[in-house]
Amino acid sequence: MTASTSDAPLVHAVNVSKSFHGNEVLKGIDMDVATGEVVVLLGPSGSGKTTFLRCINQLETIDGGRIWVDGDLMGYDDRGGTLHRLTDKRIAAQRRDIGMCFQRFNLFPHKTVLENVVEAPVQVKGMKRKAAEARAMELLQQVGLGDKPSAYPAQLSGGQQQRVAIARALAMDPKLMLFDEPTSALDPELVGEVLKVMRDLATRGMTMIVVTHEMGFAREVADRVVFMDAGVVVEEGPPSEVIGNPKHHRTRAFLSRMRQEEQAHAEAVVASVTGNTEALADAPGDGGDDGARDTAG
Amino acid sequence: MSTVSGDRPGPIKARPVRHPWRWVAIAVIAVLVAMMVSSFVTNEKWDFPFAFEIMQQTPVIQGLWAGTVLGTVGSMVLGVGLGIVLAVMRLSDNPVLRGVAFVYTWFFRAIPRYVLLALIGVGVGFLYSQISFGLPFGEQLAGAIGIDTTTFTFFTLDWNAFSSTIWAGILGLGLSEAAYMAEIARAGILSVDRGQTEAAQALGMPPGRTMRRIVLPQAMRVIVPPTGNETIAMVKDTSLLIAIPIINELFFQAYNFGQRGFKILPGMVAATLWYLVVCSILMVGQYYLERYFGRGFGAVPKKAKQELTKIGADH
Ligand SMILES: Nc1ncnc2c1ncn2[C@@H]1O[C@H](COP(=O)(O)OP(=O)(O)OP(=O)(O)O)[C@@H](O)[C@H]1O
Ligand SMILES: [Mg+2]
Numbered sequence: 001m002t003a004s005t006s007d008a009p010l011v012h013a014v015n016v017s018k019s020f021h022g023n024e025v026l027k028g029i030d031m032d033v034a035t036g037e038v039v040v041l042l043g044p045s046g047s048g049k050t051t052f053l054r055c056i057n058q059l060e061t062i063d064g065g066r067i068w069v070d071g072d073l074m075g076y077d078d079r080g081g082t083l084h085r086l087t088d089k090r091i092a093a094q095r096r097d098i099g100m101c102f103q104r105f106n107l108f109p110h111k112t113v114l115e116n117v118v119e120a121p122v123q124v125k126g127m128k129r130k131a132a133e134a135r136a137m138e139l140l141q142q143v144g145l146g147d148k149p150s151a152y153p154a155q156l157s158g159g160q161q162q163r164v165a166i167a168r169a170l171a172m173d174p175k176l177m178l179f180d181e182p183t184s185a186l187d188p189e190l191v192g193e194v195l196k197v198m199r200d201l202a203t204r205g206m207t208m209i210v211v212t213h214e215m216g217f218a219r220e221v222a223d224r225v226v227f228m229d230a231g232v233v234v235e236e237g238p239p240s241e242v243i244g245n246p247k248h249h250r251t252r253a254f255l256s257r258m259r260q261e262e263q264a265h266a267e268a269v270v271a272s273v274t275g276n277t278e279a280l281a282d283a284p285g286d287g288g289d290d291g292a293r294d295t296a297g
Numbered sequence: 298m299s300t301v302s303g304d305r306p307g308p309i310k311a312r313p314v315r316h317p318w319r320w321v322a323i324a325v326i327a328v329l330v331a332m333m334v335s336s337f338v339t340n341e342k343w344d345f346p347f348a349f350e351i352m353q354q355t356p357v358i359q360g361l362w363a364g365t366v367l368g369t370v371g372s373m374v375l376g377v378g379l380g381i382v383l384a385v386m387r388l389s390d391n392p393v394l395r396g397v398a399f400v401y402t403w404f405f406r407a408i409p410r411y412v413l414l415a416l417i418g419v420g421v422g423f424l425y426s427q428i429s430f431g432l433p434f435g436e437q438l439a440g441a442i443g444i445d446t447t448t449f450t451f452f453t454l455d456w457n458a459f460s461s462t463i464w465a466g467i468l469g470l471g472l473s474e475a476a477y478m479a480e481i482a483r484a485g486i487l488s489v490d491r492g493q494t495e496a497a498q499a500l501g502m503p504p505g506r507t508m509r510r511i512v513l514p515q516a517m518r519v520i521v522p523p524t525g526n527e528t529i530a531m532v533k534d535t536s537l538l539i540a541i542p543i544i545n546e547l548f549f550q551a552y553n554f555g556q557r558g559f560k561i562l563p564g565m566v567a568a569t570l571w572y573l574v575v576c577s578i579l580m581v582g583q584y585y586l587e588r589y590f591g592r593g594f595g596a597v598p599k600k601a602k603q604e605l606t607k608i609g610a611d612h
Contacts, residue, residue, distance in 0.1 A: 057499055059495055059498060059499065088503060088504050089503050092498065092501050092502060092503040092504075093501065094501075095498065095499060095500070095501040096500075096501030097501075098499070099499070099500075100496075100499040102492060102495070102496065104492055106490075106492040106493060106495065106496035107496070108493065108496070108497075108511055108515075109515065109593045109594060110514050110515050110518075110590075110592060110593045110594070111593065112593075119500070119510065120497075120500035120501065120502060123502060123506055123510060124500060124501045124502055124506075152592070152593040153593065154593060154594065165496075168500070169499075169500070172500060172501065
């Protein structure tokens with residue numbers, strides 16, 4: 001709680017391991033994230049990226065290792081070397097300072113946009129409704145949805161829903177934001193608006209851990225890229241190195257697969273827009289160096 | 298889908314599909330209704346005027362309010378409340394709570410309501426004439442240390458006096474209903490996407506509040522329609538209150554009134570008509586409840602929309 005000094009990492013994860021029914025999904029992950037840092041987690045499907053994010057805010061319990069967030073040991077009380085599991089209430093309290101955005105948004109469908117954003121500050125922090133609503137309107141403006149407070153989530157596009165979800169998380173004034181593929185459930189033309197909000201958030205100094213396949217975002221916004229495969233960290237470093245000049249063959253294989261997909265995807269989009277199906281037919285396997293979605297936003 | 302410019306198809310003026318069997322059905326139904334109406338008019342044993350008279354008798358109206366309506370409302374409040382608690386227990390991590398909820402549901406689903414009401418009305422009073430609320434084994438404890446044996450008793454219920462009131466009926470019907478409501482509520486809670494709980498947890502909401510604020514309101518969408526059916530069934534089950542016995546109840550009073558005039562049938566008709574009225578009102582109420590709990594899932598109710606626009610305009 002008070003252990004954090006300016007140079008201590010905000011997230012300090014050591015040797016984190018996690019199994020599901022004997023299937024070891026995380027095999028000793030170490031990760032430090034400094035305050036204000038933006039870390040992008042890359043890795044093939046099933047490599048454990050989602051699981052690791054969920055371990056950080058205790059949506060999953062870990063089997064081994066330790067995770068500290070802002071000096072707080074997550075999920076346990078360390079009493080002289082013996083760990084005591086925290087009660088649900090205290091775990092809930094630990095989560096207040098960690099915002100999370102999900103692939104499928106998970107907005108509360110029975111509440112309006114404004115109610116979604118106001119819910120946690122009022123219910124969890126005990127903020128006055130008026131003050132919470134004023135703050136919520138500010139945040140909705142920040143994510144470009146100041147005109148939609150009374151809409152229900154079902155009336156919004158996916159991109160708008162994800163931006164509301166970001167505003168909802170920000171309403172708790174988190175120290176850390178976790179993003180789990182925030183744009184992968186979106187139609188391509190809606191990806192940019194969400195990435196723009198996230199970019200904006202990074203500029204404001206928010207500490208973020210982002211799982212994404214958006215290479216352009218990783219290259220421009222990330223301070224550090226961490227490549228995971230099969231439950232271990234394979235390679236990490238600045239984006240120019242990990243993405244631009246990967247050392248490990250598994251990273252290279254993954255990145256070249258990503259480029260192919262992006263290329264095919266971009267051409268499919270072009271094809272669908274122009275109605276020219278021939279563009280699909282002669283799409284080459286490996287295209288240019290950059291993904292076409294780099295400039296989203 | 299090639300369109301020839303210059304000769305583009307105009308508006309559609311097609312012949313609708315014919316439904317000959319509909320007309321046959323209408324004819325058959327018309328004949329049946331005509332036969333029924335004619336029997337109502339020509340067979341004097343129906344005696345509708347007397348049935349209407351019975352409907353307006355003070356004891357019948359009293360039976361309707363103090364027995365049927367109060368009994369339905371009371372037992373449904375108890376049933377829904379306890380049912381939701383049981384459902385949450387059934388789904389909790391605590392094996393003791395899960396077990397208790399399971400055994401409760403098992404027992405109260407197995408026992409017929411008529412038998413349960415008879416047990417409450419006659420059986421329990423036979424076993425225990427008084428029920429005391431206080432420290433467990435308080436009497437024995439007080440006896441052992443040699444003080445007045447009622448020291449640790451805070452509240453005493455005279456069961457025999459209690460068991461003839463509508464509250465005993467509400468207790469019996471409500472306990473039974475809770476077993477069914479528990480299953481309905483459980484299905485409702487399970488119908489809510491796990492992502493909802495996780496989103497609430499990620500915001501730092503403790504489990505109880507997550508259940509009350511996020512999961513249950515969404516579960517209501519699934520819970521309300523079958524609960525409407527349960528309520529309508531409960532209106533009819535209040536006629537079982539006679540097992541307790543409670544006579545201040547619609548069917549007994551209407552039947553009794555008819556019997557005294559040696560006209561049993563109008564008494565039954567009077568009760569039937571009242572049941573129809575009550576159930577029709579409930580169906581209207583159910584419509585509005587479903588609309589309320591369906592908000593955000595389909596069309597937005599107009600009034601809610603206006604109010605919310607007002608809130609938004611404040612800023
Ligand atoms: N609740 C669970 N129960 C059992 N197995 C699980 C559970 N959650 C995840 N797994 C398994 O853990 C492995 C890692 O999953 P995870 O979702 O963390 O991968 P990921 O890197 O996020 O993949 P993706 O890119 O597809 O989202 C997978 O093999 C998955 O099947
Ligand atoms: Mg994932």
